[in-house]
Amino acid sequence: MKAEALKELLDSMSLAEKIGQLVQWNYAALAMTDAEVTGPETLRLSADAMKYFGSVLNFSSADEMIRLQKQYMSGGEHPVPLLFMMDVIHGYRTAFPIPLAQAGSFDPDLVRECAKAASAEAAAGGVHLTFTPMVDHVRDPRWGRVMESCGEDPYLSGIMGAAQVEGFRGKDLTDKNALAVCVKHYAGYGAPEGGRDYNQAELSEHVLREWYLPAYKACLDAGADMIMPSFNALNGIPSVANPWLMNQVLRDEWHFNGTVISDYNALDELITQGIAENRRHAAVLAMNCGCDIDMVSGCYASDLEKAVRDGLISEEQINTAAMRVLKVKNDLGLFEDPFHGASADPETVGNLVRQHRTLAEKAAVESAVLLKNNGVLPFAGSVKKVAVIGPFASSREIVGAWCCNCDTSETVTVAEGIRALLPDAEITAVSGCSARIGDKDGSMINEAVRAAENADCVVLCVGEEMECSGEGRSRASVTLPGMQAELVRRVTGANPVTAVVLFGGRPLDLTEIDAVSPALLEMWMPGTEGGTAVAKLLFGVAEPCGRLAMSFPKSVGQLPLFYARSNTGRPKQVPEDEYQPYCSNYMDCGNLPLYSFGHGLTYTEFRYDELRPEKTVLRAGEDLNVTVRLTNTGKRTGTEIVQLYINDKVSSVVTPVQKLAAFAKISLAPGESGEVRLTVSSERMRLWNFSGQSVIEPGEFEIFAGYADHPLLTRTFTVI
């Protein structure tokens, strides 16, 4: 539909119809079904108050979407199609690794491909818009939603978030495989105090500008259609009612003209938070902050029309908001095809799933991080007896939270993956114990020890259950739940040819098991082809190459923890395991993570030969090209993720001791040397100064290749 026709449509709508565009309901509330919802049960207003609405979330099939769309469009004077939204976070039916894992591939092309595949399945399943990407900046793994994020570095998060936007949206939203996207949760949702979900965050403007805001902006720049403010209080005000964040930064500074949707029931929660007196007040606060769509609270449905009549909100505000919603519908081509190519035939999605399995396996392989290897890995493919032990040995629940429509019966378990790879070997699978929080039952550990003693090698699959991470899944301790640490101690004691394979949605405190584990492979929640990927990685058919997108603490007491820390005036200067009085350190724990951001081993070794900046003197605003030369000195082909970090040596505000500035991937055969050329954008040299400006200050910068706290080659350059 042309812009003029859209305007004519808006002009012809009544106030109630226009407000209807701003109302979103759960499918369950509309269809009076008990379909899955992703928050508290939605309010059911009177039939009259629920007559007009513009969008729906949480439905389960194309069939449901098509039926409701037909019914709604045949009902009113203006047949405006509904917009159907869903959390397609890391897959629709095929589960790809969780976003935190995917970010660790350091491969935006791969992330884009996974998003594209998820998009095709979801679009066939009736979805028009996904609540993705989630690019909250995270530093605290107690918060269960770190699994949805792209980790602790805003530059990496921005790149991965933008790749997701591109993958979902494609080149043209009217394409039947494309989804519109909603970036979330703007802003500071990833910094809840104590790591407890929904809790308040207190972040200075300086910290927000440097760390918390950039990734959202990167996603908007990549074309995100919508943005969702966070529902926790940021500096005292829940984001949906925060004029600074919503009006000043988002609309005036960033010139975002797309749609804003509240988070689930966020308007009503303004009352509980003590910001709004009642539902009408909540509706007015949100509308005045440019919130176009009210997700399920019903405050707009019940109170907005009266607020307009009472002069608290102008009709012009309603027109602007309704037009933004109509525009997304129009961009998707819903006026021409309200079903957006969805297919009621479940086989359509099934066929796509079959096509996407290879990609799911590749993503699981490239997202896995080999944390430790004393030489046991890779296992020899000629082994005769393999014991697959642990609560995740035969589990299909390794897809991760927020894969709402995925079918776990399609997941390949670790035991199945190994059986398929080694058809002639004898595979014994035992659980040993459960992964449930608080489970004290260790009675099955003896059986696991016996299986380990009788095997040539052991694959020990431990971690956190799928339900331990995701929304509302905060933990005060981030160690292995239940009796699993004991299981690891006993099994590794029984057979030293053991690889501990970790599953879960957050960095865990592995201190207790690290010392006794010969090898640690972090699989995160790897998705549908998780078991295949584990088998291929452990037996050397695939090479590990992923890196951590989030640091693993030595102790929960270190949290929040992140690699890009600022220096203190009294930095610790003694070895990590020693204590230095009157310096910034702990008496009972080191300062550094157990495994830091950017860490990850391969089955080979790389020697960094040369770090060559193209220039050593730059004008402010110029990018810096850097060449890194390296050699594979090991015995196997491997892939290295070359990472460059910078440090602004003297500046008007304290800057981080290291900050990721560029990265690239290179594969080299044994003995082979190669070069990668990276560009450090001048944007990476910026800082947010005390006068509230983003500037590049002249002076010397240090640049190193390596990973956090592990510089391998260092050079300097000067900005004039």
Ligand code: NOJ
């Ligand atoms: C609440 C979550 O915070 C948000 O991420 C999600 O998109 C909505 N519920 C819808 O399910």
